[in-house]
Amino acid sequence: MKLAKIIVDIPLMQTDKPFTYEVPSKWENLIQVGMRVHVPFGRSNRLLQGFVVGLSDDLGNLENLKPISDLLDFEPVLNSEQLLLADQMRHRVFSYKISLLKAMLPSLLNSKYDKEFKPLPSLSDEERQTYFTKDKPLLASDLDDEIAVKMAELVAKQKVEQIYVAKDKQTIKTQKCYRVNLEILESLEIAKRAKKRLEMSLWLQANPESGALKDLQHQYSRDVIAYFESSGALEVFEVEVSRSDAYFDEVGESPFLELNDQQEEVVATIVSEIGHAQKPFLLEGVTGSGKTEVYLHIIEQVLKKGKTAIVLVPEISLTPQMTNRFIARFGKQVAIMHSGLSDGEKFDEWKKIKRGEAKVVVGARSAIFAPLENIGAIIIDEEHEASYKQESNPRYHARDVALLRADYHRAVLVLGSATPSIESRARASRDVYYFLQLTKRANPNAKIPQVTLLDFRDYLGQQEASNFTPPLLDAIANRLEKKEQVVLMLNRRGFSSFVMCRDCGFVDGCPNCDISLTLHMDTRSMNCHYCGFQKDIPRTCPNCQSPSIRYYGTGTQKAFDELSDIFPQARILRMDVDTTRKKGAHQKILDTFGNGGADILLGTQMIAKGLDFPNVTLVGVLNADTSLNLPDFRSSERTFQLLTQVAGRAGRADKPGQVYIQTYNPEHYAIQLAKSQDYEAFYNYEMSIRRQLGYPPYYFTVGLTLSHSSEEVAIKKAYEVMGQLRQGLSEQVKLLGPTPKPIARTHNLYHYQILVKYRFEDHLEETLNAILDWTQETENKAVRLTIDHEPQNMM
Incomplete structure (x- = not known):
């Protein structure tokens, strides 16, 4: 008898280890590690999805094992590297194994359930010892049904559909096609009066290759087609089609651009490490220095070596302008993975990768889990972006996962940015990362734009419109007169x-x-x-x-209205969350602007990154202070990065660029150094502040947030957790809190946070896992706990 070790789809401490099931004899030669199965669980034998993480032969000491109910896959959906990755991440990302495994798959392959979940009963220490000792296999029949159906509080309220399996019609899109049997076709005796049948017979003989049935249906009626089908001259069958092919069909090929000396040196240095890389590369390149072209040349060399590549781009930068550059160079070898795709399109792209048809994956954060084999390079563009950290369970950072995957494949890991995160730049200074720089723009005629600070206080009472100072309005009028384009950023939507x-x-x-x-x-x-x-x-x-x-x-909507009043002749586009909700709206706005269909592009920070429009000569930041005074130790860093990035949209071709930054805090170091575009000076200044305050990169941090509908309960439980931290961790660890979060209540829940700061701590993992376990006790089940290793957002 063959046995399977299965992680079941219940994120709990008690189910964070595999359960043992019997493999029915009919599947003994089919089942493989990494497949999905349905298994009966608990005393009621409720069917749950699970992942096979191990197989073994019966050792003869296990009785009353339950058999697997159904095998959901024809081949594994998770490979051995991904299963290892989940084990490694479990030590750093305080989420249960099942959550990590599900994060690696497209949503269509993850089951959802339509029952409300029962509360979890408390287990005594004796019961825990009985059921969950390390040396005893866990059996599904051991657990009470109430535990079996309990899921984490965060997902318990999900309303759900059916369970999807790989053979579902809703999962796979098919298209009806036809093939011609010429021998039968030519033997048919068709009456002369049946003109349409005769016409179709002649057409098929002249075009005997297979095709899409819908193309035939455009020319001939169903009855005529049915005649040939019933006679055997035409065979109709279904083929699987990709819902994402349209993204590739519209993009033409483009040649590689010639690199300058700096770019060539960077490419050569990185390519030389493929296959035996020891540590990541940090590539610091000024805006417009041609980092994307460097990535393309690296990938070309990776493919020549028979290897594959992953390119991560912040969701906000995953514009068609960016993705099309990869498709234009590498064609259908590229797979695109981002939130703008439907679930079906994501599934089709995942299958393309799984089958080995895609060699280059370009996507947002979750693309780091792409099931590529033999990876030669992982590239993370705009590596400083906070969006690489997932803010919901499981709270992983794509950079940390990339480090694990690069180590597994001996691949080069390239972290690129004009404004690297302080932590990454510090690692480069300590030789933990290789450090490479691009100090000049790729276009020799393109110069770093001139930046002017405008103090709002100097223009009080003189403003025609609340969002715009007179010098900025004059500069806009000047560009409109010259038929040049303007980009304006206000990082706040609404009116x-x-x-x-x-x-x-x-x-x-x-x-x-x-x-x-x-x-x-x-x-x-x-x-x-x-x-x-x-x-x-x-x-x-x-x-x-x-x-x-x-x-x-103010917000983008109000700024848009003011601009329209002042410049009625100007063609203005607004780009924010509200105007890009519809699928394709993002691309439509950028295409219109790129094709000269608008004079001014006004938007939130989504316009600050990755855009390259040669006719943009003026960039205006309407209020540089929106992110400056947030209660977050990274607020100065984020402000500097955003201002530097948006300023880089100006003067990217032959025409000189100018940037105006409006602010109430012109003397702030982040704004002053953004004006001079001096990242290294900002890094040194910010490091001195971080050292004094004991923040990253001088300390590691863990954020714990406890949420409850009652503020009194949230405070009480936060202090209980604080007590466990003090008891479990060494005295060298600094504990801050509990304090209300800056926005203390959302979704009718009160939030209290604790910040753990440490340099080295041997007991961190066991202490935090014990706190996870504590949340599952009956009296704590209504408390929502999040544990965030290296939180990127303190709000």
Whole structure:
């Protein structure tokens, strides 16, 4: 009898180890490690999806094993490297094994369930010892049914569809095709009066190759086609088609560009390490220095060596302009993976990779799990971006996963940025990373743009529009006159930040979150950007009923309206979350602007990265302070990076570029150094501050957040966790908190956080796992706990 070790689809401490099942004899020669199965679980034998993580022969000491109910795959969906990766990540990412395994697959391959989940009963220490000792195999029949159906609080409220398996019609898209049997076709005796049959017979004889049935149906009726099908002259069959082919069919080929001396040296240095790389490369290149072209040349060499490559780009930069450059060079060897694709398109791209048809994967954060074999290079563009850290379970950082995969394949790992994260730059200075630089723009005629700071305080009372100072308006008018293009960034969407009563000072806030509602004029509504709450715009103050209610602050919608009034002749495009909700809207806006169909592109930070428009000569930052004063130790770093990135959109071709940055804090070091585009000076200044305050890269950090609908319970549980940390960790560890999060309530939950700062700590993993275990006790089950290793967002 063959036995299978299976991780079941329940993210709990008790189910974080494999359970043993019997493999029915009919599947003994089919089942493989990495396949998905359905297994009966608990006393009610409820069917759950699971992953086979091990196979063995019966050792004769196990009785009453349950058999696997169904084998869901014809071949493994997870390879041995991915299973190892989940084991490695489990030590650093405090999520259960099943969550890590599911994160590696397209959503169509992960089961969802339509039952409400029962609460988890508490287990005594004795019961735990009985069921979960290391030297005893876990048996599915051992666990009480209530444990079997319990899932993590975070996913318990999901409303769900059916279980998808690889042979589902909803998973795989097919197309009806036909093939011609010439021998039968030519033997048919067709009456002369059947003109359409005669016409189709002649057409098929002249075009005997196979084709899509829909093309035949455009020419001939169903009855005519049915005649040939019933006679055997035409065979109709289904073939699997890719839903993502359209992305590739529209892109033509393009040649490789000639590299300058700096680029050539960088490519040669990196390529020489393929196959035996010892440590990552940090590539610091000024905006416009041609980092993407360097990546393309590296990948060309990787493919010549018979290897594969992964390129990660922040979701915000995954524009068609970026992805098309890879498709134009490498054609259908490229697979694209990002959130703009439908679930079906993502599944088709995943299959293309799995089958070995794709050699280059270009995608956002989750593309790091692409099931490529024989990887030669992993490239992370804009490596400083916080979006590479997943903010929901499992909270992994793509860079950490890339390090593990690069080590497994001896692949080169390239971290590229004009403004590297402080942590990465510090590792390069300590020789943990190789350090490479590109100090000049790839186009010899393109110069770093001139940056001017505009102090809002100097223009109070002189402004025609609240978002624009007179010098910026003059510069826009000048560019419009010259038929040049303008990019304007305001990192806040909506019409205004909040609505306030002038009489009583009441600010209209979200009932579910401690945050003011944002006014949206296009939908005539007040919206919460956290939980999605929406209501009509109040005509009078909800508190004192005064009509003296006014709009304060600003957003892209209001800035758009002001621009339209001042420059009625200008063609203006607005690009933010609200205008890019529809599929393809992002691409349509950029195509219109790139083709000269608009004069001004106004948007949030999504316009700051990866765009290359040669006719853009003016960039304006409407308010540089939006991210500067956030209660986050990285706020200065994020401000500097964003300003440097958006400034880099100007003057990328032969025309000189100019940048205007409007601010109330012109003397702040982040803004001053963004003006001079001096990353190295910013790095040195910021490091001195981090050293004084004891923040990364001088310390590692772990953030713990406890959430509950009752603030009193959230505080109480946070202090209980604080006690466990003090008891489990050494005295060298610094513990901050518990304190309310800066936005202390969202989605009707109160949030309290604890920050752990440490340099070396042997007991960290066991202590944090013990706290995970503690959340599953009955009295703690309503508390939502998140453990975030190296949190990127302190808000």
